Amino acid sequence: MAANTNFLDIKRENFKEAPPAERVQNWLEYQKLLPAFKLQQQASRCMDCGTPFCQMGTVLQSGTSGCPLYNLIPEWNQLVNEGKWHEAYLRLAKTNNFPEFTSRACPAPCEGSCTAGLASDPVTIKSIEKAIIDKAFQEGWVTPRQPKLKTGKKIAVIGSGPAGLTAADDLNQAGHSVTIYEKADRFGGLLMYGIPNMKLDKNSVERRIELLKAEGIQFIGSTEIGKDISLEELQTAYDAVLLCIGAEKPRELSIEGSHLKGIYAAMDYLTLSTKHYLNKSEEEPAISAKGKRVVVIGGGDTGADCVATAIRQGCKSVAQFGKYGQLSTTREAHNPWPENPQVFTLDYAYEEAKDVLGEDPRQYFIQTKAFIGNENGEVAALETIPFNRFDTSDAASRIWEAELVLIAIGFEGTVSENLSAIETRSNRIKTADNSYQTNVEGVFAAGDARRGQSLIVWAMQEGKKAAQEMEEFLFNKTVLA
Numbered sequence: 001m002a003a004n005t006n007f008l009d010i011k012r013e014n015f016k017e018a019p020p021a022e023r024v025q026n027w028l029e030y031q032k033l034l035p036a037f038k039l040q041q042q043a044s045r046c047m048d049c050g051t052p053f054c055q056m057g058t059v060l061q062s063g064t065s066g067c068p069l070y071n072l073i074p075e076w077n078q079l080v081n082e083g084k085w086h087e088a089y090l091r092l093a094k095t096n097n098f099p100e101f102t103s104r105a106c107p108a109p110c111e112g113s114c115t116a117g118l119a120s121d122p123v124t125i126k127s128i129e130k131a132i133i134d135k136a137f138q139e140g141w142v143t144p145r146q147p148k149l150k151t152g153k154k155i156a157v158i159g160s161g162p163a164g165l166t167a168a169d170d171l172n173q174a175g176h177s178v179t180i181y182e183k184a185d186r187f188g189g190l191l192m193y194g195i196p197n198m199k200l201d202k203n204s205v206e207r208r209i210e211l212l213k214a215e216g217i218q219f220i221g222s223t224e225i226g227k228d229i230s231l232e233e234l235q236t237a238y239d240a241v242l243l244c245i246g247a248e249k250p251r252e253l254s255i256e257g258s259h260l261k262g263i264y265a266a267m268d269y270l271t272l273s274t275k276h277y278l279n280k281s282e283e284e285p286a287i288s289a290k291g292k293r294v295v296v297i298g299g300g301d302t303g304a305d306c307v308a309t310a311i312r313q314g315c316k317s318v319a320q321f322g323k324y325g326q327l328s329t330t331r332e333a334h335n336p337w338p339e340n341p342q343v344f345t346l347d348y349a350y351e352e353a354k355d356v357l358g359e360d361p362r363q364y365f366i367q368t369k370a371f372i373g374n375e376n377g378e379v380a381a382l383e384t385i386p387f388n389r390f391d392t393s394d395a396a397s398r399i400w401e402a403e404l405v406l407i408a409i410g411f412e413g414t415v416s417e418n419l420s421a422i423e424t425r426s427n428r429i430k431t432a433d434n435s436y437q438t439n440v441e442g443v444f445a446a447g448d449a450r451r452g453q454s455l456i457v458w459a460m461q462e463g464k465k466a467a468q469e470m471e472e473f474l475f476n477k478t479v480l481a
């Protein structure tokens with residue numbers, strides 16, 4: 001083991017990032033790795049603390065603490081420190097089906113609960129994970145693995161997001177014949193059409209889909225279950241069915257003027273933008289921020305992705321409205337380690353806005369009261385009032401001019417109207433606690449559809465656990481535990 005005070009003696013160094021003014025000129029990933037020797041040094045900051053909170057994967061005070069995939073973090077840190085990259089890859093691949101996705105887009109709750117973070121800065125777990133998987137692909141260590149046996153069982157997975165892909169991968173490796181049905185024209189769920197390319201390059205999603213195809217999984221795109229094929233037809237054709245259909249029903253903002261042209265759901269905007277990029281279209285995207293004053297309503301991560309996208313499209317200005325106040329720069333007493341730190345950070349989008357447009361776009365304690373249109377029925381401005389403040393009189397209201405408004409106030413839950421046999425509760429597919437079995441025997445559910453809008457790592461964990469339960473359903477035992 002490395003010197004056990006390295007977490008104090010060596011300064012944390014994270015990803016290198018392209019300068020904001022440079023990176024907004026393109027859609028390429030903006031985070032780059034440190035050189036290998038530096039990464040080995042960073043890995044040595046892991047003190048092998050004995051109780052690795054970083055890999056506990058739990059929920060504390062409604063935040064994620066530790067890695068929900070239970071990645072064997074101290075083990076691969078030590079292997080990287082010793083320069084044993086191949087062994088580190090093998091340890092990482094034991095728990096994580098797709099480290100190339102998590103190491104790019106995971107918010108790294110592992111780092112929030114890293115023990116080194118108590119006395120110093122946490123280990124740069126996510127960038128070490130990225131270094132391991134990027135090297136594994138470069139060196140040709142990631143090759144199609146053919147299942148050793150075939151069970152003769154057939155499984156349909158609906159939805160190709162991280163939950164569906166993870167379950168399909170595990171079930172395929174256990175010897176079942178797996179078919180994934182996806183209603184979109186490309187596979188990957190929100191990995192493809194939610195998270196923008198600068199955070200997660202779509203080549204890495206497509207590369208993994210090709211590997212899974214080479215391993216025997218069948219992919220059927222542009223096919224909506226419940227519309228093009230009924231759930232009942234699938235139940236007849238397959239031994240078990242898994243619903244990983246996400247939580248894509250957006251929360252709507254029904255206020256005066258919400259019918260006006262120029263007001264869109266964030267997901268419609270982000271999806272069209274990624275399609276436009278991938279299709280290498282020369283024309284303006286169907287929804288474009290170019291030359292416009294943009295307002296994003298909703299203070300979360302989806303809103304931040306809209307900000308970064310609008311800047312790349314050449315918006316004139318951008319403001320992002322949040323109902324709550326600015327977080328403090330250090331943990332508050334009610335948010336102790338190892339809880340997920342609720343602290344103020346300058347996310348990539350905000351750094352870009354500050355650098356390129358001159359200010360952080362976040363506006364706090366603000367609520368939209370009405371949209372104001374022009375004579376063409378287009379949005380021209382928003383009227384806002386303070387939220388959660390005593391003064392909500394008209395005098396405190398404010399007008400913001402805008403030609404493009406993006407609604408990013410979250411998701412209500414899953415869209416299951418065409419799957420009427422499946423019971424839901426609060427817009428989530430209903431299962432018993434700690435189970436993935438729906439009310440219909442042989443039909444299971446996992447990911448955001450069951451859990452509500454969450455994170456890639458939780459969706460992957462759910463995919464793994466659902467796969468185990470499906471094996472038990474088919475055989476009364478599982479090789480996946």
Ligand SMILES: Cc1cc2nc3c(=O)[nH]c(=O)nc-3n(C[C@H](O)[C@H](O)[C@H](O)COP(=O)(O)OP(=O)(O)OC[C@H]3O[C@@H](n4cnc5c(N)ncnc54)[C@H](O)[C@@H]3O)c2cc1C
Pocket residue numbers: 105106107158159160161162163164181182183184188189190191194195196199223224225226244245246247248267270301302305446447448449453454455456457459
């Ligand atoms: C804009 C945005 C950015 C995000 N950024 C991050 C991030 O940076 N890091 C992070 O960890 N998490 C992020 N998340 C959350 C994360 O993407 C999700 O939690 C995760 O993708 C959920 O995985 P899933 O497989 O359950 O569902 P999804 O990824 O939503 O996939 C569901 C799939 O099912 C398909 N489908 C739905 N109904 C049917 C049907 N009837 N028939 C066939 N196919 C169907 C959909 O087309 C979709 O492809 C983000 C979410 C959004 C919206």
Ligand code: SF4
Pocket residue numbers: 066067068069071073102103106107108109110111125126129457
């Ligand atoms: S998947 Fe996320 S939580 Fe797990 S080790 Fe990687 S960055 Fe950390």
